[in-house]
Amino acid sequence: MLEQQRDYVLRTVEERGVRLIRLWFTDVLGNLKSFAISPAELENALEDGMTFDGSSIDGFSRIQEADVLAIPDANTFEVLPWGDPKAVEARVFCDIHNLDGTPFEGDPRQVLRRNLQTARDQGFNFYVAPDIEFFYFAPPEKGQTPVTLDEGGFFDLTTTDVAGTLRKETIRTLETMSIPVEYSFHEDSPSQHEIDLRHTDALSMADSIMTFRLVVKEVAAKQGVHATFMPKPLEGVQGSGMHLHLSLFGDEQNAFYTDDDPYNLSPVAKQFIAGLLRHAAEITAVTNQTVNSYKRLVPGFEAPVHISWARNNRSGLIRVPIAKRGNASATRIEYRSPDPATNPYLAFSVLLAAGLKGIAEQYELPAEADANLFEMDDAALTKLGIDTLPQSLSDSLKVMEKSELVKEALGDHIFEWFLRNKRTEWRQYKTHVSQFELNRYLRAL
Amino acid sequence: MDLVAVFPEPPPSDLARTLDLAGYRWKAVGSADDAARHEPPNGWAGAVVACDQDPEGAWAFCRALRKRDTPVSPLLVLVSGGQLADLELRDELFDDFCLTPFHPVEVEARLRHLLFQGFAQVKTETIEYSGLALNVETYQATIEGRPLDLTYMEYELLKFLAQNPGKVFTREILLSRVWGYEYYGGARTVDVHVRRLRAKLGEEQANLIQTVRSVGYRFGQSRWGS
Numbered sequence: 001m002l003e004q005q006r007d008y009v010l011r012t013v014e015e016r017g018v019r020l021i022r023l024w025f026t027d028v029l030g031n032l033k034s035f036a037i038s039p040a041e042l043e044n045a046l047e048d049g050m051t052f053d054g055s056s057i058d059g060f061s062r063i064q065e066a067d068v069l070a071i072p073d074a075n076t077f078e079v080l081p082w083g084d085p086k087a088v089e090a091r092v093f094c095d096i097h098n099l100d101g102t103p104f105e106g107d108p109r110q111v112l113r114r115n116l117q118t119a120r121d122q123g124f125n126f127y128v129a130p131d132i133e134f135f136y137f138a139p140p141e142k143g144q145t146p147v148t149l150d151e152g153g154f155f156d157l158t159t160t161d162v163a164g165t166l167r168k169e170t171i172r173t174l175e176t177m178s179i180p181v182e183y184s185f186h187e188d189s190p191s192q193h194e195i196d197l198r199h200t201d202a203l204s205m206a207d208s209i210m211t212f213r214l215v216v217k218e219v220a221a222k223q224g225v226h227a228t229f230m231p232k233p234l235e236g237v238q239g240s241g242m243h244l245h246l247s248l249f250g251d252e253q254n255a256f257y258t259d260d261d262p263y264n265l266s267p268v269a270k271q272f273i274a275g276l277l278r279h280a281a282e283i284t285a286v287t288n289q290t291v292n293s294y295k296r297l298v299p300g301f302e303a304p305v306h307i308s309w310a311r312n313n314r315s316g317l318i319r320v321p322i323a324k325r326g327n328a329s330a331t332r333i334e335y336r337s338p339d340p341a342t343n344p345y346l347a348f349s350v351l352l353a354a355g356l357k358g359i360a361e362q363y364e365l366p367a368e369a370d371a372n373l374f375e376m377d378d379a380a381l382t383k384l385g386i387d388t389l390p391q392s393l394s395d396s397l398k399v400m401e402k403s404e405l406v407k408e409a410l411g412d413h414i415f416e417w418f419l420r421n422k423r424t425e426w427r428q429y430k431t432h433v434s435q436f437e438l439n440r441y442l443r444a445l
Numbered sequence: 446m447d448l449v450a451v452f453p454e455p456p457p458s459d460l461a462r463t464l465d466l467a468g469y470r471w472k473a474v475g476s477a478d479d480a481a482r483h484e485p486p487n488g489w490a491g492a493v494v495a496c497d498q499d500p501e502g503a504w505a506f507c508r509a510l511r512k513r514d515t516p517v518s519p520l521l522v523l524v525s526g527g528q529l530a531d532l533e534l535r536d537e538l539f540d541d542f543c544l545t546p547f548h549p550v551e552v553e554a555r556l557r558h559l560l561f562q563g564f565a566q567v568k569t570e571t572i573e574y575s576g577l578a579l580n581v582e583t584y585q586a587t588i589e590g591r592p593l594d595l596t597y598m599e600y601e602l603l604k605f606l607a608q609n610p611g612k613v614f615t616r617e618i619l620l621s622r623v624w625g626y627e628y629y630g631g632a633r634t635v636d637v638h639v640r641r642l643r644a645k646l647g648e649e650q651a652n653l654i655q656t657v658r659s660v661g662y663r664f665g666q667s668r669w670g671s
Contacts, residue, residue, distance in 0.1 A: 003477075004512045008597040011584045016592065079594040125631045175644035178596055200637045201630060249633045252617075329633070 005074035006046045013039050013090065016079055022091040023050065023070050024210070026108050028059025028414055029289070029421070030343030032210050034091075035070075046072055049097065059417045060096075060106045068104050070094035076207060081176040082218060093207050105413040108345035112206055115349040115409055119356060124248040124255060126352050129182070129199035129332075130209060132340050133240035134216060135233055136163055136191045137226045146233050148191035149225065162223065167193055170219045177215065179208045189237040199245060199332075202352070206344040209242075213340070231288070231339035232295040239296030241303060242340040245321070246351065247332040248272065257328040263311055263320055264331050270365040273309055273318055273333055275358020276351065277366065280307045280317060280337070282403035283350040284389055285396035285422065286410075287338040291429045294392045296339060299374045304336045307387045308369035315373045317389065337389060346410060346418075353409035394426045447490030448472055449556075450480050450517065452506050457495050460523070463549040464493070469556070476502075477509030480517075488515060491560055493552075495523045497545055500531060505625055507538040519559035523547060534609070534622050572607045574665055576650065579604055588650060595645065598624070602638050606654060606664035615661040635662075 013021070021042055022034045035052065037045055049071035054060035060068065076093040083089050096107035103110040119126050138147040149163060163186065171181045174195075182196040195216075197208060213229060220227035232239035248255040248268065256269035265273075288297065296303050302314060309318035317337055323330035338347055357363075369386060381388075390396040397419060400406050407415045451464065454475035464471050471493070474480040480489070492510060496503040503522070510517040519540040524531065532542060541559055543552050572579045576589045584600060586593040595603065605623045606614070614622075616632040624634065639662055643651040655663045 003509070005597045007512075007514065008584050008600065012594075015583045015585050016594070075597055078596060081594075125633065127633065176594065178599065178641045178645070180640045180644040198637075198640055201634070204637070249631050251631050329636075 002074070005077075006043075009046065009072075009074050009077045009092070010043055012077070012079070013042060016088055016090075017086075018079065018090045019087045020089045021045075022080070022089060023072060023094050024091050025070060025094045025096055026210060026343065026345060027057050028106065028108060028343065028346075028417055030108070030341070030346070031058070032214060033057060036089075045070075046074060049094075051099070054096070054104075054106070059414065059421065060104075067099055068106075069097040069099055069101075071097055078177055081173050093210075105411045106417070108343055108349075108414070109203070109206070111409075111411060111414060112203055112345040112349050114411075115352050116202060119248070119352055122356065122359075123250055124356075125250075126202040126348070127199045127247045127249055127332075128202045128205040128348060129197055129245040130205070130344075131194055131196045131241075131243040131245075132209070132212060132229075133187055133192060133194045133242065134227055134229050134340060135189070135240060136166065136193065136220060137228060137233070139224065139226045146228070148234075162225070163191070163193065166220055166223060166225065167195070170216055171195065173215050173219055174212060177211055179211060179215075187238065189234065192238065192240065199247070202348045206348055209340075209344040229340040231290060231293045231341055235295075238301045239303060240340055241296065241336065242338045242342065244335045244338055244347075244351065245332045246272075246335060246355070248355075249329075254328050254331050256333070257323075257331040264323065264328075265320065268359055269331070269333065271358040271363050272355035273320075273358070274363035274365045275355045275361075276318060276333075276335060277307055277309060278363060279354035279357065279403070279405055281387070281390055281396075281399045282406050283347075283354055283400070284337065285393065285400040286350045286406065286418075287342050287347045288396065289343070289393075289422065290339075290341055291393050291425060293339050293341065294390075294396075297337065297389055297391075305388055306369070306373045306381065307389060308373060309333075309366075310368045310370045313370050313372070316369055346414070349409045350406055353405055357405060392426075393422060393429075397422055397426065447487065448485045450474050450483075450489045450492040450510075452480075452492065452494045452503060453498060454479065456493075457497070459546075459549070460493065460495055460552070463547075463552050466549070467553040467556070477506055480506075480510065489517045491519045491521070491556075492517050493521045493523070493556065494539075495545070496528055496531070497523070497525050500528060504531070504535065504538065507535075508625055511538055521552075521556060521559060523552075534618065572604065574607055574610055575653065577603075577607065577646075577653065579607055588646065593645060595642075599638055599642055599645070602635075603642055606662070610665035611663065613657050613660055613663045619661065 018039060020036050022036050024032060024034050027033055049069040051067050051069055053066050054068035055066040072092040072094050078091055080089045080091055095109055096104040098104050116126055136149050140146055167184055171184060174181055180198040182198045184195045187194045216227045229240060256266055257264055258266040297305055299305055304317040306316060308316040310316045311320050319334040319336060321334055335351060369384060390399055401419060449469050449471040451471045451473045454473040456473045472483055474483055494503050494507055507520060522539045522542045523545050524542055525545045541555050543555055570582055578587045586595055602623050616635040619635045620632055639654055643654060646653060653665060657663050
């Protein structure tokens with residue numbers, strides 16, 4: 001199979017006149033990295049990989065073990081639909097290896113591969129579908145509040161037209177890159193949009209999310225618009241989330257589905273939910289990795305705050321959407337805290353690990369919380385045994401640090417680097433004196 | 446005389462004896478990589494593949510030999526009565542077959558006939574259907590003359606479907622025939638790739654691949670004109 005895939009790629013490069021092949025991979029923080037090679041180098045790259053200096057990439061190698069090997073995953077080879085049709089470019093995702101050929105433990109894609117293999121050994125394939133929210137703004141000026149497209153006379157055209165055209169063009173581009181779209185719409189906040197992707201296996205989906213973020217930004221930039229996946233860019237309106245619809249499939253069947261349960265949830269599904277709930281706090285630093293992420297996770301903006309589940313309660317962390325009767329493959333759970341600034345490879349890894357732990361240890365599913373949790377006081381919540389998600393990046397890191405589950409899922413290399421990097425981010429934030437403080441204290445105190 | 450590749454390694458002893466008695470020069474190989482390593486400079490004269498011990502491995506081997514730049518031909522497969530159904534939809538993977546337990550004279554006769562013909566592989570250059578064209582030689586697909594850029598597995602799935610228009614396939618058949626047994630992602634993979642193909646084919650051509658409720662998929666119109 002590998003040889004045929006390589007053949008296919010080489011032949012396509014020749015036939016389509018591809019001039020440049022971009023090798024893509026992802027750093028620990030979830031930034032897309034790329035270097036370009038010529039068609040002449042491609043055969044060699046597919047065969048033996050390309051060596052590069054990993055110490056230049058965030059969270060990759062330490063200086064003394066700097067060189068790593070990028071090996072293209074030929075099945076992800078895709079001609080890029082933008083750019084000059086006379087000088088066609090293509091991309092291919094890479095797996096990063098050590099020079100001795102073993103998987104490189106600092107590569108998020110390899111980390112997800114390892115976790116997916118664990119699931120497969122237990123007979124499960126992990127499927128994910130994200131609902132991704134983002135904002136369109138005028139190109140930002142440093143230090144300024146973002147300007148939405150509806151304000152400031154940024155466009156002469158009516159703004160709905162511009163945003164509508166952008167979204168249509170974005171979807172067309174996504175679909176030519178093997179990323180089918182389920183729904184798309186204008187969200188509640190000004191200039192906010194949502195695009196929902198159709199489910200696929202978790203590795204393809206993590207690749208798709210990396211591609212998605214680039215496509216949304218590229219298409220917008222062409223019209224002079226800035227697209228952002230920042231979790232909470234505007235105070236007082238909803239932030240951008242990335243709800244993840246999760247399911248496990250056996251060889252043929254959806255392992256989350258059963259006929260004999262009022263919600264059609266199989267014992268596997270219930271244990272998986274229980275695993276997510278029990279370990280939710282530990283994995284939050286990964287699913288919500290920025291200082292800004294925690295300004296979204298507050299009451300009143302449709303973002304979850306409490307660690308709870310329900311059939312249809314959008315104030316909880318996990319929702320079980322109603323699948324159409326008899327549509328077993330649509331049975332899934334929706335995990336609502338992640339935001340689109342997360343590293344999808346790492347987020348999927350820790351979510352899967354938490355769910356599988358629930359299955360392995362046969363965790364008991366707590367009672368459904370179908371009341372509006374935002375209207376309850378702490379005493380009432382404690383009585384129900386409902387905890388809250390960590391309230392800041394610092395809180396998240398403290399819980400993560402003690403988590404064997406996260407350490408095992410991410411591997412020592414990324415686990416330690418991530419904690420170090422994020423503690424630095426928190427320290428920098430803590431020393432910052434904000435406008436809020438100046439407004440409140442400067443004259444009064 | 447040229448060298449014939451024989452799978453598996455070691456081959457069934459009755460097969461080895463038959464080939465020896467018939468005077469063929471042959472070499473047993475255990476995998477496609479093995480076959481590539483031991484290939485004589487002027488290529489294999491043909492291959493005999495015994496399916497009874499490890500049918501999945503045997504078909505993967507045939508697939509690998511056929512998908513090379515210079516496909517190995519002719520290819521004779523040996524199957525038991527219970528494996529006859531496996532031949533269906535694998536026509537491009539073999540040139541002739543023989544039932545096991547086989548009669549040595551029959552294997553010899555079939556092999557002589559295949560090698561006599563020299564059997565240049567019969568292959569249609571392009572598959573065309575309602576605005577869609579697939580060039581199987583260059584792996585390129587076009588729709589109304591515009592290039593249609595596909596990943597490898599999308600291309601393989603579309604090719605398989607387009608070669609069999611009007612026929613309904615279950616997910617399991619598509620998985621085993623297009624992905625091969627060595628793939629283990631589950632039948633859901635087929636749905637994912639069909640969705641991607643439909644999205645790439647665009648609104649007008651998306652219905653080229655139709656969902657047949659609770660069965661699987663069909664390319665193009667039904668044979669019965671429904």
